[in-house]
Amino acid sequence: xxxxxxxxxxxxxxxxxxxxxxxxxxxxxxxxxxxxxxxxxxxxxxxxxxxxxxxxxxxxxxxxxxxxxxxxxxxxxxxxxxxxxxxxxxxxxxxxxxxxxxxxxxxxxxxxxxxxxxxxxxxxxxxxxxxxxxxxxxxxxxxxxxxxxxxxxxxxxxxxxxxxxxxxxxxxxxxxxxxxxxxxxxxxxxxxxxxxxxxxxxxxxxxxxxxxxxxxxxx
Amino acid sequence: xxxxxxxxxxxxxxxxxxxxxxxxxxxxxxxxxxxxxxxxxxxxxxxxxxxxxxxxxxxxxxxxxxxxxxxxxxxxxxxxxxxxxxxxxxxxxxxxxxxxxxxxxxxxxxxxxxxxxxxxxxxxxxxxxxxxxxxxxxxxxxxxxxxxxxxxxxxxxxxxxxxxxxxxxxxxxxxxxxxxxxxxxxxxxxxxxxxxxxxxxxxxxxxxxxxxxxxxxxx
Amino acid sequence: xxxxxxxxxxxxxxxxxxxxxxxxxxxxxxxxxxxxxxxxxxxxxxxxxxxxxxxxxxxxxxxxxxxxxxxxxxxxxxxxxxxxxxxxxxxxxxxxxxxxxxxxxxxxxxxxxxxxxxxxxxxxxxxxxxxxxxxxxxxxxxxxxxxxxxxxxxxxxxxxxxxxxxxxxxxxxxxxxxxxxxxxxxxxxxxxxxxxxxxxxxxxxxxxxxxxxxxxxxxxxxxxxxxxxxxxxxxxxxxxxxxxxxxxxxxxxxxxxxxxx
Amino acid sequence: xxxxxxxxxxxxxxxxxxxxxxxxxxxxxxxxxxxxxxxxxxxxxxxxxxxxxxxxxxxxxxxxxxxxxxxxxxxxxxxxxxxxxxxxxxxxxxxxxxxxxxxxxxxxxxxxxxxxxxxxxxxxxxxxxxxxxxxxxxxxxxxxxxxxxxxxxxxxxxxxxxxxxxxxxxxxxxxxxxxxxxxxxxxxxxxxxxxxxxxxxxxxxxxxxxxxxxxxxxxxxxxxxxxxxxxxxxxxxxxxxxxxxxxxxxxxxxxxxxxxx
Numbered sequence: 001x002x003x004x005x006x007x008x009x010x011x012x013x014x015x016x017x018x019x020x021x022x023x024x025x026x027x028x029x030x031x032x033x034x035x036x037x038x039x040x041x042x043x044x045x046x047x048x049x050x051x052x053x054x055x056x057x058x059x060x061x062x063x064x065x066x067x068x069x070x071x072x073x074x075x076x077x078x079x080x081x082x083x084x085x086x087x088x089x090x091x092x093x094x095x096x097x098x099x100x101x102x103x104x105x106x107x108x109x110x111x112x113x114x115x116x117x118x119x120x121x122x123x124x125x126x127x128x129x130x131x132x133x134x135x136x137x138x139x140x141x142x143x144x145x146x147x148x149x150x151x152x153x154x155x156x157x158x159x160x161x162x163x164x165x166x167x168x169x170x171x172x173x174x175x176x177x178x179x180x181x182x183x184x185x186x187x188x189x190x191x192x193x194x195x196x197x198x199x200x201x202x203x204x205x206x207x208x209x210x211x212x213x214x215x216x217x218x219x
Numbered sequence: 220x221x222x223x224x225x226x227x228x229x230x231x232x233x234x235x236x237x238x239x240x241x242x243x244x245x246x247x248x249x250x251x252x253x254x255x256x257x258x259x260x261x262x263x264x265x266x267x268x269x270x271x272x273x274x275x276x277x278x279x280x281x282x283x284x285x286x287x288x289x290x291x292x293x294x295x296x297x298x299x300x301x302x303x304x305x306x307x308x309x310x311x312x313x314x315x316x317x318x319x320x321x322x323x324x325x326x327x328x329x330x331x332x333x334x335x336x337x338x339x340x341x342x343x344x345x346x347x348x349x350x351x352x353x354x355x356x357x358x359x360x361x362x363x364x365x366x367x368x369x370x371x372x373x374x375x376x377x378x379x380x381x382x383x384x385x386x387x388x389x390x391x392x393x394x395x396x397x398x399x400x401x402x403x404x405x406x407x408x409x410x411x412x413x414x415x416x417x418x419x420x421x422x423x424x425x426x427x428x429x430x431x432x433x434x435x436x437x438x
Numbered sequence: 439x440x441x442x443x444x445x446x447x448x449x450x451x452x453x454x455x456x457x458x459x460x461x462x463x464x465x466x467x468x469x470x471x472x473x474x475x476x477x478x479x480x481x482x483x484x485x486x487x488x489x490x491x492x493x494x495x496x497x498x499x500x501x502x503x504x505x506x507x508x509x510x511x512x513x514x515x516x517x518x519x520x521x522x523x524x525x526x527x528x529x530x531x532x533x534x535x536x537x538x539x540x541x542x543x544x545x546x547x548x549x550x551x552x553x554x555x556x557x558x559x560x561x562x563x564x565x566x567x568x569x570x571x572x573x574x575x576x577x578x579x580x581x582x583x584x585x586x587x588x589x590x591x592x593x594x595x596x597x598x599x600x601x602x603x604x605x606x607x608x609x610x611x612x613x614x615x616x617x618x619x620x621x622x623x624x625x626x627x628x629x630x631x632x633x634x635x636x637x638x639x640x641x642x643x644x645x646x647x648x649x650x651x652x653x654x655x656x657x658x659x660x661x662x663x664x665x666x667x668x669x670x671x672x673x674x675x676x677x678x679x680x681x682x683x684x685x686x687x688x689x690x691x692x693x694x695x696x697x698x699x
Numbered sequence: 700x701x702x703x704x705x706x707x708x709x710x711x712x713x714x715x716x717x718x719x720x721x722x723x724x725x726x727x728x729x730x731x732x733x734x735x736x737x738x739x740x741x742x743x744x745x746x747x748x749x750x751x752x753x754x755x756x757x758x759x760x761x762x763x764x765x766x767x768x769x770x771x772x773x774x775x776x777x778x779x780x781x782x783x784x785x786x787x788x789x790x791x792x793x794x795x796x797x798x799x800x801x802x803x804x805x806x807x808x809x810x811x812x813x814x815x816x817x818x819x820x821x822x823x824x825x826x827x828x829x830x831x832x833x834x835x836x837x838x839x840x841x842x843x844x845x846x847x848x849x850x851x852x853x854x855x856x857x858x859x860x861x862x863x864x865x866x867x868x869x870x871x872x873x874x875x876x877x878x879x880x881x882x883x884x885x886x887x888x889x890x891x892x893x894x895x896x897x898x899x900x901x902x903x904x905x906x907x908x909x910x911x912x913x914x915x916x917x918x919x920x921x922x923x924x925x926x927x928x929x930x931x932x933x934x935x936x937x938x939x940x941x942x943x944x945x946x947x948x949x950x951x952x953x954x955x956x957x958x959x960x
Contacts, residue, residue, distance in 0.1 A: 043659070045659075047811060048729075048731075048884045049883055049884060050881050051657050052612075064937060064938060065868070065879040065882045066879075067728070067731055067881050071730070076651055078612070078646035078647030079610060079613075079614060079646030081651050081657035082651045082654070082880060082881065082883055083654075084815075084884065084885070084886070084887045084916075085811070085812075085884050085888055086562070086815045086816055088812075089812030089816060090561055090562030091657075091659060093564065093831065094563040115787075116787070117837075118785075118787075118789055122806075123784030123785035123806050123808055124783075124785050124787070125755075125786060125787035126783070126808060127810075127811050128810070128811040128812060129810075130810040130833050130836065131810050131811060131812030131832045134833070135563055161836065162837075164834075164835065165836075262920070265620075267467040267470075267620045268620060269619070269620050271912075271919075283469065284470050284619040285620050286467070286468040286469065286470055286620050287620075295619075295912055296907075298875060300912050300915035301619055301622055302915075302918060303554075303622050303626045303627060303655075304551075305557070305627050306823075307551075307554075308550070308551030308554050308823070309823030309824065309891065310920060312551060312569065312823055313822055313891070314824065334526075336524070336576075342524035342534075342545050342547055343523065343526070343547060344521070344522040344524060344525060344526035345521050345522070345549045345550065346493075347521075347550040347551060349572050350549050350552070353570045354570060354824055380575065381574065382575065383574065383575065384575075555823070563830070564816070564829060564830060565829050565847035565848065565850075565852055566828065566829050566847055566852075567820070568825060570824065570826075586827055589826070595847065618913060619912070619913065622913075652877070652878070652879060652880065652883075652914075652916075653913075
């Protein structure tokens with residue numbers, strides 16, 4: 001029932017990217033989206049002011065002065081530009097990011113999501129997520145469908161403090177691809193080898209299943 | 220009774236500049252302050268983002284891409300830097316300009332002054348003057364002591380719409396050097412060949428004259 | 439898959455679809471950075487009811503390069519937002535004055551730093567901010583102020599624009615721009631504030647990668663259309679700024695004296 | 700008359716007069732641009748009751764370069780303003796957590812873009828602005844919001860600081876700075892927000908005029924003290940960022956492996 005591997009989840013999300021998009025990838029699984037070979041010219045933006053970065057460089061070839069928002073030593077594509085943090089978030093806040101992909105803890109079918117504060121913590125780690133979530137044209141989220149102890153992470157309402165409200169338009173998990181529809185999730189595509197009943201059992205909100213349910217194509 | 224020439228007024232103002240100051244000079248007479256030889260290292264700032272400009276270049280040697288706020292083709296001193304308009308006014312608004320010298324229409328002994336709208340005009344020309352007046356550490360103003368028809372321009376209250384209130388700390392005219400003291404002007408220094416009675420007759424507010432009144436030294 | 443090119447063949451093509459009623463920010467301060475060629479193209483294109491955001495409208499000097507005053511005189515302008523809406527010398531005359539007096543054009547007067555910051559705010563998703571500038575003046579009459587730390591500040595809103603017209607020194611084909619010296623002025627801010635930025639470029643286009651990413655002044659994200667300025671007389675090249683006298687030929691440029699329209 | 704030099708001989712000299720209770724902004728994002736040498740000097744200098752403004756406090760990786768967490772552990776910190784005040788992975792631990800739990804340190808959590816903009820506002824004389832970020836979240840609870848154009852925004856105030864610690868790539872002796880690649884990050888903004896900016900510089904100082912004025916990232920106006928970083932092991936040179944493992948030697952640098960304190 002585990003469904004997709006982490007890179008496979010990222011691959012499916014990356015296939016949503018369209019030619020000419022400006023994309024911001026969060027730390028963790030989202031960064032794997034840039035590994036996916038897709039037929040689209042994407043400009044990758046990082047919160048720390050790097051516009052147009054390319055692949056992570058192998059050990060020994062890093063530029064120590066250059067990291068993406070995840071702290072990885074990346075390269076620059078031709079046509080890249082560097083700006084400072086205020087200009088970088090100006091780009092975010094003014095709605096110029098076509099999509100941000102964020103790794104998260106929980107998502108609700110009303111489009112709320114949580115990714116900055118774990119239960120019982122004093123403080124949290126917001127980073128650029130709240131700015132991105134509030135201002136990107138689209139917010140895609142990636143997460144394991146359940147917690148390690150099997151509790152659902154796709155919910156009717158977020159239990160953890162939210163990062164932003166009503167913003168998520170796509171949810172990708174190891175079990176499938178979902179769209180929040182307010183009072184339910186639409187199952188857009190299901191992972192190979194996973195059943196609808198398994199998805200429903202692992203989800204903390206109603207799941208609408210289309211008659212012509214597609215299976216996620218593995219690259 | 221005409222007192223100082225225009226360059227001589229500017230010379231007297233420039234002698235107030237202290238080593239290490241960041242100075243912004245308004246259009247017209249104020250720009251002449253940079254012609255004065257003084258024993259101080261001054262960084263000249265222009266609203267259009269030029270930090271550290273030098274003398275106006277003679278015809279034929281201009282850089283057509285470079286002007287000061289008065290539209291003059293200036294040079295750059297070693298250590299100059301260019302910023303955009305928002306950063307340039309950030310420097311102004313955050314109080315980093317030690318003094319701005321502005322050409323004006325009227326000044327009142329309460330420190331108000333007017334320089335953006337002439338009587339009866341529909342609209343006006345503010346440029347950077349309101350930002351400079353509101354935010355520079357000190358505001359020095361330069362003007363002919365009277366209008367062409369002899370009316371006073373140093374007043375109890377400004378008749379024209381003000382640029383900023385209570386900000387002027389030094390007034391330089393062809394007749395002398397003044398400090399606004401709230402309900403009167405202090406005559407700090409008098410122009411050579413001008414009498415105190417002449418100053419009082421040409422001023423629309425009380426003038427306090429110190430016992431040891433100095434005469435402006437011509438360079 | 440290749441992105442659609444940002445390079446346009448002509449100024450006419452680059453401005454062809456600007457609709458009536460558009461808001462357009464015009465870069466430049468004195469001569470440096472003014473998009474003379476784009477203004478000239480807009481005069482021919484003829485869009486009406488425009489809102490023009492600019493430092494000043496020009497037209498006080500007798501020998502004029504294309505300016506906002508000409509758009510006003512061509513009956514294309516409904517509103518001007520500027521830090522100069524009337525001459526500051528009693529002896530000067532600018533074309534805008536008569537149109538404002540007759541109610542044909544609305545003029546909004548904004549302090550220069552506030553104008554720059556309102557554009558920057560629009561480009562950075564900040565809807566409003568507070569500034570000390572203009573407090574206690576006619577411009578603040580009846581408007582909202584607020585005290586922070588014992589000082590009074592005026593609320594100012596962002597100034598988004600549909601289109602920015604700017605002039606740059608160099609550009610790569612991806613749309614990264616370099617400005618030379620005080621050519622920078624309002625231009626990067628207007629590019630940030632605009633939905634669509636159109637750039638007239640002085641030097642030949644560079645390949646992506648030819649500009650060091652650390653040196654870029656305006657990133658490609660903000661740039662949508664670019665046109666190389668042809669040699670004079672077809673292209674407009676400003677010389678020395680005339681000080682109330684005709685512009686002199688600029689000996690530093692190989693191109694002959696600029697066309698004065 | 701010559702201006703007093705901005706070049707200091709040692710990090711100890713440059714931080715000697717920082718008083719107890721100062722607010723200090725620390726530049727850097729991941730490794731690039733972090734003022735490791737200034738942090739190390741401040742640990743020795745010992746000022747207490749500090750307010751530290753920083754993206755994160757560090758200390759989750761076992762092999763640490765000097766970080767804000769060390770200042771916390773050295774009992775020098777009263778308050779932290781950061782976009783990370785607790786780990787985002789349940790398995791991580793950072794030194795700050797215990798001090799906050801015990802009430803020894805106050806932690807103010809600020810979204811990263813808001814943090815950058817609050818610093819920039821302080822540096823630009825803007826006392827407050829509105830942002831869409833954090834609306835509807837725990838961070839906005841009980842705070843002032845306002846609707847512009849049908850959307851709700853949160854009021855945020857400027858974040859001025861007494862001192863900025865930043866790291867730059869190159870500098871001229873006038874104080875103009877160049878940052879390399881993502882070393883830029885918060886550093887220009889912190890320099891703008893600070894009454895006094897202290898810079899650790901990687902390359903030898905240049906003469907004024909050696910940096911093209913068009914290329915300057917932070918203008919001399921914002922820079923007050925600079926120190927050249929000595930070769931390792933005396934100076935601290937970050938290598939590759941450790942991903943939860945010790946830093947590896949960076950083969951692109953001639954200097955030997957950085958000192959890890």
